[in-house]
Amino acid sequence: MRPQGVPEDHVKMKAFPFSLDGVAKDWLYFLPATITTWNQMKRLFLEKFFPASRTAAIRKEICGIRQLNGETLYEYWERFNKLCATCPQHQISEQLLIQYFYEGLTLMDRNMIDAASGGALMDKTPNAARQLISNMAANTQQFGFRGAVKGVNEMAIGAGSSSVCGVDNQRLENKINELTTMVRHLAIEQKQQANAASECPATVCGICSSEEHYTHSCPTLQETDANVSGIYTNQQQQYRLPQQ
Template structure:
C-alpha cells in the first residue's frame, strides 16, 4: 500500500516519456544541440555589445575632435551654411559732430560736380585737391565747418585704386587735415618730390618758347609740388638762369639795372608783367 502511494505521487509530478531503444544516442544529440544554442547566444551578445561600444566611441571621438563651429552648424541648413558671415571693416572717417540745429544733406548735384582721382601713376593729387576745394567752397552752407564739408563728399571724388585705398584704410580720420596729408603721402611719393625739385632747379626756356609760355610752364611745375621746399629767392634765380642771354638782358634792362637787385616779390611781379605783355603783343 505504501509503495503504491509513493509511485502514484511521483507519476503526478514527472511526465512519462515513450520508450527510446537508443537512449544514449538521443542524449548525445540533445546535448550537442543545446551546446550550439548556448554558443550562438553568447556570440550574438558579444556582437551587440561590441557594436554598442563602437558606436559610443565613435560619437565620443567625433565630439572631441569636432570644432565648436561645426557642432553649432549641425542645426543650420545647407543654404545657411553656404552663406558666408561677412564682417565689415569699420569706416575710416569720423565726421565732426554738427550742432543740434544744423543739418547738412549731400546733394547729388554736388557729387556730379566733384573731380575724379583714380590713383594712377601719372595722376596729380595736388591738382585733384585744388579742384575738389573749388567745388566744395561754392556750395558751403553757413555755419558748417570746413572739416565736415570736405570729409563728407571726399570719398565720392575717388575711384579705382584711390577708392580701394580709402575703403581699406586702417587709420581713423578725425580731421580734414589728417585725411589730406595721408592722401598725399600715399599718392605723391618722395621720389616724385625729388624728381620735381630737380626739374625746377634745372628748368630751361625752349628755343621757340615765348617768355609767357616759359613763365606759365614754370609756375605749373611748381604747383605740382607745393611742398618742394624751395624758397622764393631760389625759385626766381632758377627761372632767371634758365633764360637765354638775350632774355636776361631784356629783363635786367626792364628792372633798371639787374633783376638780382630786386626783392623776390618785386622780381616776380616784374617777370609776371613782362610775360603778360608778351602774351598780349608778342615778343
C-alpha cells in the same frame, strides 16, 4: 564760406572727397574709418600719390629748369608754374623759385627782364619780381610771335650756309622787334603810373593869377603892405603931440 564756429579742418575733411576722381577716389573709399583728422588724411594722400622719390625728382627738375630754344617767355613762364603746381609740397621758397626761373632764362630774355626791372631782377622782392615776370610774359603772349621755323630742306645736310644764316638773321630780327615792342609798352605803362602818382593841381596866385608863387607871397600884395605901412607912419609923425 565756412559756417561760423566750424573748424577749418572739419570743412577740409568734408570737401576733400569732392576734389578726387578716378584712382584717388577709389583710394579714399578703401581708407579705414580710423582716419578722422585732416593732418592724417593729408599725410596719407601725399605718401600715396606724392612719394618721396617723386617729390625729389620734381624738386630737381624745378632747380634745373631751362628755357628751350625757340620758347617764348610766356611759354617758359607757364611751363615753370605748371611744374611747380604738380608738386605742392616741394618746400622751395618763393625767393629760390624766382632765382631758378631767372637762371634758366636765355641771355636775351634775362637782359630784357633786367632792363625792365631797372637793374637786376633779383634785387626786387619775390612778389615784385613775380609780378614783373607775369606782366612781361603777358605782353609776350599779346604782342610777341615765334621766329621762323626751319623746314626739313633747310636742315638737310649740305644745305647752303647762306640759307641758314638768312633764317637765323630773320629770327634774330624778329626777336629784337618783339623785345623792342615789349619794352616800349612797359615804358609807357611806367610813365603813366608815374604821371598819375605825381599829378596834382597847379598853384595859382589869387591876385595876379601867376603859377610861380602862392597868394600870400605875391609881390603886388607885399608892395601894397609896404605902401600902407608908409602912410600909417607918416600920419603918426604928423599927428604926434609935441613933447612938453
